[in-house]
Structure formats: structure tokens, C-alpha cells
Amino acid sequence: MECILLGSGGMMPMPYRLLTSLLLRHQGGLYMFDAGEGTQINLKKSGFGIKDLRVLAVSHLHGDHCLGVPGLLMMRAQVPDPGPLTVLGPPGIGRFIQQVHESLAFFINYPVTFVEWTEGGPQVAYEDPLVRILWAPLKHTTLCLGYRLEEHPRPGKFKPDRAEGLGVPPGPLWGKLQHGEHVTLDDGRTILPDQVLGPPRSGRKICYAVDTQPSKDLYRMCHDVDLAFLDGMFLPEHREEAVNKGHMTVDDAARVAARASAQRAVLVHISPRYTEEDVGKLADAARARFEKAEMGSDLQRFEIPYRD
Numbered sequence: 001m002e003c004i005l006l007g008s009g010g011m012m013p014m015p016y017r018l019l020t021s022l023l024l025r026h027q028g029g030l031y032m033f034d035a036g037e038g039t040q041i042n043l044k045k046s047g048f049g050i051k052d053l054r055v056l057a058v059s060h061l062h063g064d065h066c067l068g069v070p071g072l073l074m075m076r077a078q079v080p081d082p083g084p085l086t087v088l089g090p091p092g093i094g095r096f097i098q099q100v101h102e103s104l105a106f107f108i109n110y111p112v113t114f115v116e117w118t119e120g121g122p123q124v125a126y127e128d129p130l131v132r133i134l135w136a137p138l139k140h141t142t143l144c145l146g147y148r149l150e151e152h153p154r155p156g157k158f159k160p161d162r163a164e165g166l167g168v169p170p171g172p173l174w175g176k177l178q179h180g181e182h183v184t185l186d187d188g189r190t191i192l193p194d195q196v197l198g199p200p201r202s203g204r205k206i207c208y209a210v211d212t213q214p215s216k217d218l219y220r221m222c223h224d225v226d227l228a229f230l231d232g233m234f235l236p237e238h239r240e241e242a243v244n245k246g247h248m249t250v251d252d253a254a255r256v257a258a259r260a261s262a263q264r265a266v267l268v269h270i271s272p273r274y275t276e277e278d279v280g281k282l283a284d285a286a287r288a289r290f291e292k293a294e295m296g297s298d299l300q301r302f303e304i305p306y307r308d
């Protein structure tokens, strides 16, 4: 599992920092969070391609998070048989895309399913054989969703001594048991995976939560994740503005990550006012609260290893 930040800025794309968008790759599947203007540029640079994009999760209907979606859908139609795409987002995301689609009459060669968040609706927005994506409303000036992507739990560690004790010969049968399948021995006995595996191990988890102030649901989305991508728009000295605009200062974001027991935090949606030279100040303020916090940068890559 790996991630690439396609952009790390907020409000408007700048020559030195594109708008915040995250792309996660896991076993050939791609999952994207937000697409503002210009996301296509760094997507091309990333070399990840677009054919395998399964999910495009939009946080909210502010232009810096969704104006790149129509262009991405057009770009994806350039490849043959790209397969279905699920678009997640707040109420209105489907109408927005459909209106642009109608107005421009652009070509799409794949099915698009829209899943819109509803009050009291399911907490799992999407699920496939590899991962599930949860969502929750955050605290911004409009309805903004935070996302949590969780890899499904893995089977427990294989215990060779137990397999041998049960008379399972080393070889392909061990492999089947390791992958959670039951096997039948020559003498007719059936061996279940539970008999030779330790307890299930949790999968890897990430959180993507931008354009928000600290909130209970933000902590929930962020709890115990391996990697948290969080709104870190302002320096502590610009706190009043952060509050008025529904954002966090970098120290707010770092504190949330630390309290939520995130393993590592990457702060994004950096205000366009801060030049590359200011990023050091932002990073220092974040690290003062949480030593595993850092400022994100465009095209930065993150490997997400298993903890055990």
C-alpha cells in the first residue's frame, strides 16, 4: 500500500503548490481523494495512471476540491475499457458532475456510480475485496466529509508447528491455510484455518480530512491510523482566520493526530500565502505538538508498512 500526494495546497493552485489531492494504490487498485483544478498535471507526473481508479472520494463542494473532477473523468475516457468508477461525496456531487457532463456533452466509456452521504445513512461509503472506506461530516463552513480507508483484517500468523502436529504436509496445503481456506487431507479429515493460524491481524488504515476544525468525528476518523492527512492550513498566529474559515492551524492538526494515536501525520491544504520558505515555520509549529507531524509536499510518496 502506498500513497502519493498529488497536491498539498488549498484555495487555488499555485505555480509552486497544486491543490490537495491524495492517491492511494493498493494491489493494483487506485483510490483518489479530492481533485481540484490541476490535479491531472501531477497525476500524469506520478506515473500511477488512471485506468485502475476505482473510487474518487470528494470531501466537499468547494471548488478547490472538486473542479478537477470533470477533467479527470474525461481523461479516464481516453483509455480503453477503464472499468466502473464510484464517486463518493456530499449531497449534490452527482448533480454537479451530471450537469457538467450534460453541458459539455463529453464522452465517458465506463459506468459511474454516485454515492452521496446522507444524515443517518451508512457509515461505510464503499467496500471491495481489499478495503473499505468510512466517512463522517466534519466541521467546516459547508458540509465537508472526512474519509478513513481501512484495509480488511489479514489472517493471523501461520503456525507451522500446529500444521505439522495436525499432519498437514508442507506444500500447497500450507499456502491454502495461510490464505484462510480450509483443506481436506488424504485421510478425509478437514483442517480449518483457525486451527493453524494466530488471531487475525488488523489491516493498514489512513485518514484524509481536510477543510475542518477539530471535531469529535475528526478524532474518530483519525483514530489509530497509520497515516493521517489533515488540514494544516495556517500558522498558529493566524488562528482567528483559521476559525472563521473553518480550518485548522498546524498545531491544532498535530494535536488532533497525537491525541487520536495516529502513527504519523502529514499536514496539507497549505494556504497559498505561505511560500516554500514559510513551510519550515509551519513544520516547526506542527512538530512542537507531535514529533511525527510534517508538512506535505506535491508528489511526496508514502509507503505504508504493516506494523507487525
Ligand SMILES: [Zn+2]
Pocket (backbone or CB within 6 Å): 010, 011, 062, 064, 065, 211, 269
Ligand atoms: Zn479547501
Ligand SMILES: [Zn+2]
Pocket (backbone or CB within 6 Å): 060, 062, 140, 211
Ligand atoms: Zn472548503
